[in-house]
Amino acid sequence: MPELPEVETVRRGLAPVMEGRRIESVEARRPDLRFPFPERFAERLAGRTVTSLGRRAKYLLADLDDDEVLVMHLGMSGSFRVELPDAAIAPGAFHHPRSKAATHDHVRFAFAGGASITYNDPRRFGFMTLLPRANLEAHPLFRHVGVEPLGNALDGALLLKLFADRKTSLKAALLDQRLIAGLGNIYVCEALNRSRLSPTRAAGTLKPSQAEALAGAIRATLEDAIAAGGSTLRDFAHADGALGYFQHAFRAYDREHEPCATPGCRGVIRRIVQTGRSTFFCPECQK
Structure with missing residues (x-):
């Protein structure tokens, strides 16, 4: 499973493409990953702007302009591929290689300006969900998560x-x-x-x-x-x-x-x- 440094590396690679950008459309090519996508997943994301991209433990958190958060977890084998008008990159540096097979491309985000991000996951142990920002820390996914090891509190x-x-x-x-x-x-x-x-x-x-x-x-x-x-x-x-x-x-x-x-x-x-x-x-x- 990707560890914190890999997830943080992915966050830094995705941030320039996602932050401040409007999501034009989302294509979910299956109804689920590890868990089913939330109701009206693609519809709720279309037209939203990503205000910031953060990380909590091994979760990527894309804050949206409607006060919801797109929560993404890479699972065992998940990765993202960024396609720009003139290049394709795969943010992240992993000890074990990530898949590049298009058959495992499960979610595609298209952004204003022509960039797109595709989520690839052969084992489908990753997941995505949408949660209200105001209730994020109280959600079962985060309620019992410990201190951040890179934060000032750890001594x-x-x-x-x-x-x-x-x-x-x-x-x-x-x-x-x-x-x-x-x-x-x-x-x-x-x-x-x-x-x-x-x-x-x-x-x-x-x-x-x-x-x-x-x-x-x-x-x-x-x-x-x-x-x-x-x-x-x-x-x-x-x-x-x-x-x-x-x-x-x-x-x-x-x-x-x-x-x-x-x-x-x-x-x-x-x-x-x-x-x-x-x-x-x-x-x-x-x-």
Whole structure:
């Protein structure tokens, strides 16, 4: 599943095309994705102007001029393709390639000025819905979503508070979307390696200095990934969105049996399985 940096990269790629633009028409080529589209979906969007494009956790939020929000989730395999009058781009930089097969093009948005955006999703685990802006935070999709990891609120003190007395593993706690929003398997492995913390230790055992180091590592890992993915957007003519650059700089994820990248460490990256997911870490320096 695309993680927060990929979703943020997609947001930054779509924003110049969507923000301030009027939606001329919407073509939904099937009645549903993971869930059915809301009633009169295409009709309600036609003629509306996108006032801003934001992100909450792994959701893209397109605010409309009628005080509704188009909520979009990429699911496991979703992606967007932008078609401009003189070019086609696919915003986003993913560790795994995105589909380009037209048979999986499910929704097409046509904008004033000639640009269009097509949503492609082979597995159809993504979804789109329309919600009133005034009730957004109270909606079941967002009611229990945790703090944004790139926001000012995330620091060592907050992590200590969130993890207090928790016996679950540190990795499981970081993946709990009710605590911290948008963190996924890849970047949790990376942040734990940077902060030299074991994914298997109990979350409630963190010391203040360790919690502060972890908060900084989370922020740095996400910012590096966003910067790397975002670099594919600097030249629309050559951006195909198939792969980003940050995967070439992974310290731990998908590097089983390779040397640990931590300076001075002679350990080797190991892979274990936690709650059905692969965890990559260095048992030598991550304690």
